[in-house]
Amino acid sequence: MRGEFQEESFDETLLSNLETKLAHHLSASAVSARNLQGERDKIKTLIADISHQTKTPIANVLLYAQLLVEQCPENCRPYTAALAGQARKLQSLIDALVKTSRLEAGVLVLRPRPGPLGPMLEEAAAQFAPRAAEKGLELVLEPTEADAVFDPKWTGEAVCNLIDNAVKYTPSGRVAVSARAYELFARVDVEDTGPGVPEEELEKLFQRFYRGGAADQAEGVGVGLYLVRQIAQGQGGYVKAFSRPGRGARFSLFLPRN
Structure with missing residues (x-):
């Protein structure tokens, strides 16, 4: 139950055969668990990088778009407003994807x-x-x-x-x-x-x-x-x-x- 097992019988009996198979199975499971944890760590790092690297550029786009909306001529405002809207949409998309990816990868653990x-x-x-x-x-x-x-x-x-x-x-x-x-x-x-x-x-x-x-x-x-x-x-x-x-x-x- 703890995932630990050590062979004790080394002969040609059914018990020895069973022990060998069980030991091999648990060894393979341990390797799979380590590989899975390694993949989760990579995903965790990737998500953190995406979140960090995109935060500042998107904030700048939103800032400059707002400045354009306030300062541009009247006939340009529909275009600048559309630009600001798309930037907000991109920000919402990245935030939502980061949250769902963290949940799916087990990076964030719910604590009910x-x-x-x-x-x-x-x-x-x-x-x-x-x-x-x-x-x-x-x-x-x-x-x-x-x-x-x-x-x-x-x-x-x-x-x-x-x-x-x-x-x-x-x-x-x-x-x-x-x-x-x-x-x-x-x-x-x-x-x-x-x-x-x-x-x-x-x-x-x-x-x-x-x-x-x-x-x-x-x-x-x-x-x-x-x-x-x-x-x-x-x-x-x-x-x-x-x-x-x-x-x-x-x-x-x-x-x-x-």
């Missing part, structure tokens, strides 16, 4: 612990209240006493992605955030009154880089929901989507309570 969901949901909703107000949306956080076993930081990241999508794709109406505890799981719901998602697209939403037909005109890179699924699965939970076209959508994040 028992706790109430309310404070984490309040913090996530507060981040998007100004954006919702700008669009004239009602962002509602329903009071809850639900608890679960979860990593507050990464679960908050997942909930923020769900609220971000709801605010982004809802032209009018409301976005509601709620949580309810069941016997084995707690369920966090983010529900909107947007255009909804066609049934044939529901199963594809959590794939990396997938964007539905309604997302073509909105900013995004198609990584947010994939990251939500990775975070949920990393804590023993899961995520589901429910929708009817024209009647909004509900995304439910299920977190274990034990």
Whole structure:
């Protein structure tokens, strides 16, 4: 069970044969584990390099694009605004890819612990209240006493992605955030009154880089929901989507309570 074994019988019996095979198997497993750890270390270094090397250039592009927007003639502003938008999109893409790559490579480890969901949901909703107000949306956080076993930081990241999508794709109406505890799981719901998602697209939403037909005109890179699924699965939970076209959508994040 510890992965350690030493042969004791050296003869032609079945026991000796079994011991030899077991020793060879464990030796090969140990080599594979060392190789895997080496590959993870390489990936960790590569991700750190990408994150570090791209941070400053993208920040500079965003800075100069903003300066162009403020100082260029009126007829040039649509082009400079487009430049700034694409730079922000690139920044979001790199940030999302770095996060998902770290999770997949085991570089970042989720540390679930028992706790109430309310404070984490309040913090996530507060981040998007100004954006919702700008669009004239009602962002509602329903009071809850639900608890679960979860990593507050990464679960908050997942909930923020769900609220971000709801605010982004809802032209009018409301976005509601709620949580309810069941016997084995707690369920966090983010529900909107947007255009909804066609049934044939529901199963594809959590794939990396997938964007539905309604997302073509909105900013995004198609990584947010994939990251939500990775975070949920990393804590023993899961995520589901429910929708009817024209009647909004509900995304439910299920977190274990034990």
